[in-house]
Amino acid sequence: MKDKLYPLMFKPILKDKIWGGQKLKTLLNKPSDLPNVGESWEISDVEGDTSIVSNGILKGQSLKQLLRTYKDELIGTKNFKQFGEKFPLLIKFIDAREDLSIQLHPNDELAAKRHNSFGKTEMWYVMQADEGSNLIVGFNQDMTPDKYLKHLEEKTLTDILNFDQVKSGDTYFIEVGRVHAIGAGVMLAEIQQTSDITYRVYDWDRVDDQGNERELHNDLAIDAFDFNMPDNFRVSYDEELNTSNNMVSCPYFTTNYLQVNQNIKKRNTFDSFIIYVCVEGEAKIVTDTHQESLKKGQTILIPAGLKDFEITSEKATLLEVYV
Incomplete structure (x- = not known):
């Protein structure tokens, strides 16, 4: 089993x-x-x-x-x-x-x-x-x-x-x-x-x-080389608190900027795993059965089959990545 x-x-x-x-x-x-x-x-x-x-x-x-x-x-x-x-x-x-x-x-x-x-x-x-x-x-x-x-x-x-x-x-x-x-x-x-x-x-x-x-x-x-590539490599993005702000969307991955200072309920609707990369602060990822701390410099993978979870933090900045 x-x-x-x-x-x-x-x-x-x-x-x-x-x-x-x-x-x-x-x-x-x-x-x-x-x-x-x-x-x-x-x-x-x-x-x-x-x-x-x-x-x-x-x-x-x-x-x-x-x-x-x-x-x-x-x-x-x-x-x-x-x-x-x-x-x-x-x-x-x-x-x-x-x-x-x-x-x-x-x-x-x-x-x-x-x-x-x-x-x-x-x-x-x-x-x-x-x-x-x-x-x-x-x-x-x-x-x-x-x-x-x-x-x-x-x-x-x-x-x-x-x-x-x-x-x-x-x-x-x-x-x-x-x-x-x-x-x-x-x-x-x-x-x-x-x-x-x-x-x-x-x-x-x-x-x-x-x-x-x-x-x-x-x-x-x-x-x-692609010598005809446009000058479009700098990424601008919003920084709205407690919401996923899109940074990059391409055929290979989507990355969002997520700044958290409260409890956020998340539902995975992407038919994909979700990866959180903690780039500042500390957060907790909470499911029905598990709780994991995520500190600056740590990364966590939420399996695709795990649909509902919470992110809780007083202050953290996360990159949210899925395919």
């Missing part, structure tokens, strides 16, 4: 990165012996990095096991038809002590053909940014493949990139084919398709402690 599903939390998968820092340990309370924690994968079904349940009777089971057992009860009927036993989203926190490489991601078609993977449409919500910190998103002028390749060859790529100075709450939608990079001093939440396919085009001539440069993927990247 199957155990009844409840709001699920997962053990973070921490990643040591050449550009990573200490904020995920100090600001988001992610204990680790790794020297430079760049990423915390909160919910992942990437091959080799599958999330493990950390709460309740299903503690110790993997997300993959849950999908096999619960199927549409976990992710929703339409999602199970589309994705089968593959969880469609990857949720991360990222801390950039140094600039990340300049990169882009392939679309579904290219990713399937080359890597047997989904593409990687993603969004960023800035949780904290040191003074003067930047994100790189898109170009600062009209671009063609020839012009781009000339700047790449001459090592003047940064002359044509768009730098945006950012602060907490700034939100960006990064479509496949758009050049981008997280700048030094930025900590953010990232919501993306389940994919770990990145085409790195420039890495600031950086070397590791063995003196090796990281691999670049310029041959693959040139076909993945």
Whole structure:
């Protein structure tokens, strides 16, 4: 007999990165012996990095096991038809002590053909940014493949990139084919398709402690660029209290901004799981049988079959995500 599903939390998968820092340990309370924690994968079904349940009777089971057992009860009927036993989203926190490489991601078609993977449409919500910190998103002028390749060859790529100075709450939608990079001093939440396919085009001539440069993927990247993309990556959204304010809606996910300072009754009408990412404060998720605390830097998954629940908080900011 199957155990009844409840709001699920997962053990973070921490990643040591050449550009990573200490904020995920100090600001988001992610204990680790790794020297430079760049990423915390909160919910992942990437091959080799599958999330493990950390709460309740299903503690110790993997997300993959849950999908096999619960199927549409976990992710929703339409999602199970589309994705089968593959969880469609990857949720991360990222801390950039140094600039990340300049990169882009392939679309579904290219990713399937080359890597047997989904593409990687993603969004960023800035949780904290040191003074003067930047994100790189898109170009600062009209671009063609020839012009781009000339700047790449001459090592003047940064002359044509768009730098945006950012602060907490700034939100960006990064479509496949758009050049981008997280700048030094930025900590953010990232919501993306389940994919770990990145085409790195420039890495600031950086070397590791063995003196090796990281691999670049310029041959693959040139076909993945969309040079005609509009300048529509900055996301504006309302901040009405105790209601779900839409931030991003795309074929791969919907994300809402939810600021809570009271009890809210929620009903899941989406035929999808709902993920809550706590980016500020603390809240409780309450069902008939369970109560879970959700603190800043934590993430919880509400299974699709769990229709009614409450969110209660004196002060919390949540990202509400579903497919």
